[in-house]
Amino acid sequence: MGGNTLKLAETSGAETGAKASPKPDRRRAPETAARILDAAESLFSQRGFYGVSLRDIATEAGVQVALTHYHFGSKDDLFRAVIDRRADEHADGMAQTLAQAVTLAGSRTDRRRAIIRAFITPIVDRSMRGGPGWKNYIRLMALVANLPQGEAFVSPFRQHFDDLIAAYVHALHALHPEMDEGDVHWCFFFFQAMTTHILVESGMLDRQSGGRFSSSDLDAMVDRLVDFVAAGFTGLGAGGD
Amino acid sequence: MGGNTLKLAETSGAETGAKASPKPDRRRAPETAARILDAAESLFSQRGFYGVSLRDIATEAGVQVALTHYHFGSKDDLFRAVIDRRADEHADGMAQTLAQAVTLAGSRTDRRRAIIRAFITPIVDRSMRGGPGWKNYIRLMALVANLPQGEAFVSPFRQHFDDLIAAYVHALHALHPEMDEGDVHWCFFFFQAMTTHILVESGMLDRQSGGRFSSSDLDAMVDRLVDFVAAGFTGLGAGGD
């Protein structure tokens, strides 16, 4: 996220100087809103909703504090705007990946692994290869998912993704009708719990292993996670091939 | 950050005679400190460090705001005091449970399950049967464990528990020398991730299942979690009996 891609606004309002171009400032408005969103996305994903002030966001974006109110309204509204900006693209992409996975042929074990992989892969792909904004966005989603219920500002997240999760659970139960429906829910819940914890980058594995192993290498993590979850299903009654 | 560890009872006025004040009805200092800790513990565990103000804590405790500073110093110091109050008892109890588990006889599968159970059981027991303060404390631990690295106020938590985790990992690797050490770390990391997510009570399972299943019934959860994790180990190379 280089900060030198454009000139920052002049901080002193006294001397604007006579410019050749008549209205150069008009072009800054759309970019201002995007920069506020980028800064909010980055900071919220690091310290959470309460840990970030609108001042922090404005400073990071290089704009006045009140511009956050002008463009997005209240702090709650800004948070919602951050989530909304990428939510549809993310949810649609995951739904497509799931739709492809359920059409695959193979043993039930293979198909189970394909559905599991169809959950974690699009998330990791966006985090690692979607650009800096996506990395922050994914971490924010994970952070929010790890919050206690009753936090008002997390409702936009729930709204966007709960239906999507139901589709994954349904696909897995259709593949394993011998499993109790509750157990399928539990298995996928466990899966989500691991996923969100990893994506929030707590650094727990790194610390506890004395730095020999790192959970920030997401590509190396995916294979282990899929192996672990696929095997975990058998512990709750998933049959073999 | 060099505050001494405070040993304060949980809303118990057992130490009223320490000062022998002529008007003990107005001098309720020991109880005041404990009530501040109780209030801080409860509120921090619900909304996190930044989501709670010293005003909130003082109001909940029924005392003046500045008393939090008098008894505990800064907000950071108060947070540390909340963690320190129960950390030793909790960590020692878990270490004892682990020590008992590793002495058990049986198949390797049984012994693996015993060690896994020796992690989750003392946590759930304290949360559900240790009293209201313990329930809040456990949730606070889980909340803190799910925070991104780089948050300064989480260091007391790490200090207390990282060594304990290493002991669990070591016990599991000793039981499964055929596993790669990194894979053991990863398996236990996955296990911790699930545990902390459940204990933070995100309500995700409840919502996504339309209320038909609930992750707040911890006793019902433990068996499923142990089954899932024990099976998960086999996915990363753990041998059978």
Add this chain to the structure above:
DNA sequence: GTCTATAATGGGATAGAC
């Protein structure tokens, strides 16, 4: 040794300049 009154700053939000 405990607590009250008050300070000094940072918080989110608004009215109006351009």
Add this chain to the structure above:
DNA sequence: GTCTATCCCATTATAGAC
């Protein structure tokens, strides 16, 4: 339609009363 100057209140922390 964009942005600046300003507001009022909540926040943490301290100084001093008892």
